Amino acid sequence: MDILYSIFIDPFAQMIGAPDLLVQTLWDGLVGGMLYALIALGFVLIFKASGVFNFAQGIMVVFAGLTLVGLYEAGVPAFIALALAIAVMYGLAFAVERVVLRPLVNQPDIILFMATFGITYFLIGFGEFVFGGDPKVMITDDLYLPKGSFNVKMLGGIVNFQRLDIVAVVVASIMVAALAVFFSKTRIGRALRAVADSHSAALSVGISLEQIWVIVWFAAGLVALVTGIFWGARSNVSFALEVIALKALPVLILGGFTSIPGAIVGGLIIGVGEKLAEFYWGPLVGGGTDAWFAYVIALVFLLFRPQGLFGEKIIERV
């Protein structure tokens, strides 16, 4: 009876008893979830437009962050380093299209998937070779990212907000909104959705798949850079960050592989769910829930909605 009580009653009693702690947990979950959402968003962009499951998305986050900090350490002023990091992500997109996607077009999906493993190990090797393998500290000050935190009195208690987290949420929201407008209202955005819907029809109106691929990989690279900056600011910039990419998989299962809103909502659900589990149920199992709980959420969800939250059917490839 004790067990049942501590699983099903006590956590909820705690939530109601200390609503300020609940809000704190939800907020922390939301911030983490937003970063998962950004990584998943990078996957979705590429998967929608090219049918490629990009295993390298997690590494792109690290690589982008590393490039930024590495250039800064080499003496480049922060904002120029930022511009150069953006240029490097463009160069990467261009190179991936030329060297990997174009020669492999019309190959089975599994071949392209394997090719993204190649990209992953290339980026790790290249990144370590150029910038060294030691963890680096994100240049938050030079990018004028705020530090510290403030407390808000609410619900009979205190909730603590990191200033950096607030900026991260704002920047990510702006970026997602900008992407949404771009995709729905411009010629290139329309072409992107067109490619996602039907390769052959897109080709027939003269859309160049090569150009679209460069654009989606670049967009995914930009998302990776933003993710890298904020995640790097919370911990460090190192290849250990790659493990957060593993969280993208449950997010994708939840949100569907082709849905941008799915990636975002899925990311938030996983982030919040994970934090709640860690805080309220974690002590019961001796902690460490963050390594696996996301998968439990995803698996339970799979049983009820195999196609994901906003699931669409898997796209066809020509």
Added chain:
Amino acid sequence: MRAPGGSQGGREAVAGDILLSVEDVSLSFGGVKAVSGVSFDIRKGEIRAIIGPNGAGKTSMLNVINGFYHPQQGRITFKGEARPRMRPHDAAHGGIARTFQNVALFRGMSALDNIMAGRTLKMNANFFWQMLRYGPAMREEVEHRHKVEEIIDFLKIQEIRRTPVGRLPYGLQKRVELGRALAMEPELLLLDEPMAGMNLEEKEDMSRYILDMNDYFGTTVALIEHDMGVVMDLSDRVVVLDHGIKIADGTPDEIKGNQAVIDAYLGVAH
């Protein structure tokens, strides 16, 4: 350009310059010979029908013309220029538009956006302005919306322009697809069974649109169609394929009386 009515059951041949010529083209998929040694040409301003029983190689022929497939043998000359390994993008650039046998629309997008997608190559504000949705990019959107609205009026699909095309009935989907091709303002329009699965009234409408755009815009049309009545009424010249081989080529009247054509159609259950 031509006298209305024309000769009985068909239209008078128009004697334009040659727009596209297909010479000795062969295409096979593994062991299957889809097209073998086919030659014909399409003249500027004409409606050229391509007919033949199921599996004759008609669709494969269109796919070769717009660069989806590259023939193992033979060559395609478009506007006097031989294009050995033309890609679909080049074909579209050169002024070749098409529709598909099994409707290929952008299902998640509205009819309007589908047709706008047909303007892709006509729009060229650069990436930077588009990101900002400002200046040249905005002006361009507005200007092309105008053109697209004209096409929407022409095809009488005003009421459905905001509807995601995946929800439209088949006949309307085919019309939107035609609109998208028209939005490219093509010189050569390839239509793969534009009337398949339509009722009589829809077929008449579609025939009207094809004739009108051929008359008003001077669009050259290559038309694959199974309905012989439609073929005879619309086309200036007809090429007949069977098992990947060209078995006849001529005016509708000549084709009607051609024994090889009659045999080919009788040999196949329809």
